[in-house]
Structures are given as C-alpha cells and as structure tokens.
Amino acid sequence: MKFWLLKSEPDVFGYPDLARVGVEHWNGVRNYQARNFLRQMEVGDLCLIYHSNARPPGVAGVGRVVKAAHPDNLEFDVSSPYFDARSRPGEPRWSMVDIAAVVALPNYLPLDTLRQRSELGGLRLLQKGTRLSVMPVGEAEFRCILKAGGLNDSYGSFA
DNA sequence: GCCAACGTTGGC
DNA sequence: GCCAACGTTGGC
Numbered sequence: 001m002k003f004w005l006l007k008s009e010p011d012v013f014g015y016p017d018l019a020r021v022g023v024e025h026w027n028g029v030r031n032y033q034a035r036n037f038l039r040q041m042e043v044g045d046l047c048l049i050y051h052s053n054a055r056p057p058g059v060a061g062v063g064r065v066v067k068a069a070h071p072d073n074l075e076f077d078v079s080s081p082y083f084d085a086r087s088r089p090g091e092p093r094w095s096m097v098d099i100a101a102v103v104a105l106p107n108y109l110p111l112d113t114l115r116q117r118s119e120l121g122g123l124r125l126l127q128k129g130t131r132l133s134v135m136p137v138g139e140a141e142f143r144c145i146l147k148a149g150g151l152n153d154s155y156g157s158f159a
Numbered sequence: 160g161c162c163a164a165c166g167t168t169g170g171c
Numbered sequence: 172g173c174c175a176a177c178g179t180t181g182g183c
Contacts, residue, residue: 007169031167031178053169111170129176131168 003142004037004047005125006063006099007133015049015061019101027072027096028082034134038095039069046155047099048137048145050125058110059145064158067098102158105149119144 006026008014018024029035045065051057071092074082087093114120124135137145143153 009169033178057170131177133168 002040002042002045003137003139004041004045004065005050005059005135005137006047007050007052009053010051010060011053014051014054015063015101015104018049018063018099019061019104021101023066023098023100025073025096026099027074027094029072029096029133030082030084030094031132034132035095037132037134037136038097040136041065041068041097043068046102046142046158048142052133056110056112058108058113059105059149060108061104062102062146062151062155062158063099064102065097066100069095069097072096103151105146105151107148107150109145109149113148114145117144117148 010016013024026038029038043065047063047065048059049061049063051060072082072094073096074080075084075087075092075094076089077083082094084093111125114123115126120126120141122138123141124130124132124137143155146155147153
C-alpha cells in the first residue's frame with residue numbers, strides 16, 4: 001500500500017464535500033508530474049486530503065483510492081474549464097482516480113504545525129517550490145500526520 | 160532545442 | 172492583492 005497527498009481547495013471541493021458524497025472522481029489535474037503520480041495509485045492506497053488556498057491551509061482528512069487511474073472525464077467536456085482540445089477519446093491525455101472519504105482528522109492540521117514537526121522534514125509538501133497537487137507521502141510521515149491529527153496511527157483500522 | 164513571455168499555484 | 176516559483180507555449 002502506498003500513501004499520497006491530494007490538494008483541494010475547500011471553497012471548491014473540500015474534505016466535508018467528499019464526506020457528504022462518499023466517493024468522487026478526482027479530476028481536473030492538469031500537470032504531467034501530478035498525472036503520473038495518479039497513474040501510480042492503486043486501489044486501497046490512502047490519501048491525505050489537504051486544503052490549499054484555505055485559511056489556514058492544512059490536512060483535513062483521509063481518503064482511499066477506490067478506482068485506479070482512468071481517463072479524466074472533464075478533458076472531453078467542452079463546457080468545463082478542464083476541457084483539453086488536444087485530448088482524443090481513444091488517446092486520453094489526462095487521468096483521474098476515484099477517491100472515497102475515510103475519516104476527517106479530529107484535529108485539523110495547519111501547514112504551520114506540519115512545518116514544526118521535525119519528523120516531517122522530508123515531506124514534499126514542505127519543500128520550497130512544490131506546487132504539485134498530487135504527491136507521494138512516506139509511510140512514517142503518513143502515520144505521524146494521522147497521530148498529530150488526533151487519530152490512532154494504525155491505519156489498518158480503516159480497512 | 161533555446162528561451163522569453165506568459166499563465167498558474169498557493170502561501171502570505 | 173502580491174509575488175516567488177514553476178510550468179507551458181510558441182517563435183525562431
């Protein structure tokens with residue numbers, strides 16, 4: 001099992017929205033590096049749902065991959081801002097995964113707090129110039145964040 | 160293939 | 172709203 005961090009703007013679609021709908025397409029990713037990470041995701045992988053452009057920005061909850069990468073539906077939708085005229089139905093350019101809500105962090109974890117934890121020094125999110133909306137997270141970092149967020153760090157209980 | 164111009168992200 | 176840091180585009 002692998003671990004990931006997914007950014008989302010809560011004004012658009014935050015963890016509470018995911019919790020309400022249960023499962024959602026994680027679409028609209030339009031960066032090749034992020035897309036390639038999406039394609040590495042497997043069913044069962046766990047994801048931290050991070051609120052960007054929020055006050056304060058931070059980790060809000062945990063989701064699970066319930067469907068591996070498949071063609072992003074919005075790239076073919078002319079009415080969507082994510083429409084991509086270069087995409088061909090037989091040769092889609094972008095990918096999405098389906099994410100299910102697992103649990104909200106009892107304690108929302110602001111970016112500031114993440115920075116203060118030396119165990120999280122390796123977290124890609126905290127590295128300068130990282131704007132990726134999809135990125136891998138190490139298991140130790142993942143557990144650390146669960147714990148700091150007020151959850152038991154044995155994520156096996158999510159199964 | 161270079162690189163300037165432009166667009167986007169996202170914290171502050 | 173500012174702006175640093177990146178990514179993308181497109182002329183050459």
